[in-house]
């Protein structure tokens with residue numbers, strides 16, 4: 678299974694995906710970033726991965742940005758595309774082009790807490806469970822079909838940063854697990 682990973686920032690999920698690839702039976706064929714200075718890009722280069730930079734600031738329209746993004750992706754010939762901290766919302770044309778093989782990881786138990794700042798919101802709501810979700814991307818932001826989730830028990834009063842770190846550790850186990858299952862043909866309901 679050939680995987681292209683799309684990133685914008687820190688890249689800790691990219692690292693987890695890369696480290697678990699041999700064990701899980703997929704290969705990362707390249708990384709696409711809209712942010713040339715993302716730490717994720719440095720990591721990808723250190724690993725010898727193909728890197729394609731598509732800086733959204735250089736495009737007048739989202740359509741033009743996404744067309745170039747798609748060309749960069751198609752160049753990597755992925756079977757599946759994993760968004761890992763990719764911070765641009767993708768339009769319906771782009772999403773439709775990769776329908777059924779575009780995945781995202783989100784730091785909450787969707788459908789709870791779509792959008793940003795999920796850990797603080799989970800704590801403020803009094804939620805007792807929280808976690809991470811891998812889902813198919815559709816043009817409904819954080820609203821596509823759920824593939825897998827990992828959860829934990831919220832410790833009342835814990836700082837949002839502590840909760841965030843605990844959820845991130847779950848993400849790093851969940852995302853490679855999902856791609857491994859995908860590679861083995863074990864995800865049928867999509």
Ligand code: GRF
Nearest residue numbers: 687688689690762782783784
């Ligand atoms: C993760 O929390 C992920 O769930 C969210 O963005 C963050 C990316 O972190 N979509 P990293 O760049 O993988 O470290």
